[in-house]
Amino acid sequence: MVLGSNMSIQKTLYEILSVGEDATHEEIRVAYKAAILNTHPDKARATVEACVPSNEPQEFLSVQKAWEILSHPESRADYNKQLLSSRQNIEIIASEIEVGDMIIESTADTVELLYPCRCGDYFSITSCELGDMGILISKDGEVEPQAADSVSASVVLGCGSCSLKIRLVIDRT
Known part of the structure; x- marks a missing residue:
C-alpha cells in the first residue's frame, strides 16, 4: 500500500492490476486486459441492486491509470522511485x-x-x-x-x- 496525496491508504498500481512489482511488460499487459474487462462499466452485469451506486467507474479509471503509467518504461521507473521513497519514508530533497x-x-x-x-x-x-x-x-x-x-x-x-x-x-x- 502507498500513501496518496490525500493521506488515505490506496492500492499501488501493481495491486490494482494484480501483478507483482517485478512483472514483465507482457504480464502487465495481460493483467490490464483482464482487469479492464472486469471493471468496464458497459460490461457490468445488471443486478437487483441496479439503483445502488457502485464504484465500478472509479475502478475502471484506476485500471486505466495503472496501465498508462506501468506500460511505459520511463513512467514506470518514476513510479517505482516514488513507491520506494514512500515505503522508506525518504524525504524529498529540493x-x-x-x-x-x-x-x-x-x-x-x-x-x-x-x-x-x-x-x-x-x-x-x-x-x-x-x-x-x-x-x-x-x-x-x-x-x-x-x-x-x-x-x-x-x-x-x-x-x-x-x-x-x-x-x-x-x-x-
Missing part, C-alpha cells in the same frame, strides 16, 4: 549544496551556516550541531580535515518556515 555555498555567521563561541530558501527564510546549522556529528568547522566556515577514512558526509536541513529540505554535502578531505 537541492544539494556544499559548505562553500552557505553564508557564514561567526559569534564568539559558534559558527552558524545559513542558506537562503525560496520562501525568504533560511536553512541553518551550527558548528556545535556539526561537531556532534564529528564534523569540525573553523571560524571562517572551512571544514577541518579529519582522518583519512572519513571522506564525506551529508546532512538534511529543513527550512525554518516552509517544508522544503536541502542536503548539505560535506567533503572532509
Whole structure:
C-alpha cells in the first residue's frame, strides 16, 4: 500500500492490476486486459441492486491509470522511485549544496551556516550541531580535515518556515 496525496491508504498500481512489482511488460499487459474487462462499466452485469451506486467507474479509471503509467518504461521507473521513497519514508530533497555555498555567521563561541530558501527564510546549522556529528568547522566556515577514512558526509536541513529540505554535502578531505 502507498500513501496518496490525500493521506488515505490506496492500492499501488501493481495491486490494482494484480501483478507483482517485478512483472514483465507482457504480464502487465495481460493483467490490464483482464482487469479492464472486469471493471468496464458497459460490461457490468445488471443486478437487483441496479439503483445502488457502485464504484465500478472509479475502478475502471484506476485500471486505466495503472496501465498508462506501468506500460511505459520511463513512467514506470518514476513510479517505482516514488513507491520506494514512500515505503522508506525518504524525504524529498529540493537541492544539494556544499559548505562553500552557505553564508557564514561567526559569534564568539559558534559558527552558524545559513542558506537562503525560496520562501525568504533560511536553512541553518551550527558548528556545535556539526561537531556532534564529528564534523569540525573553523571560524571562517572551512571544514577541518579529519582522518583519512572519513571522506564525506551529508546532512538534511529543513527550512525554518516552509517544508522544503536541502542536503548539505560535506567533503572532509
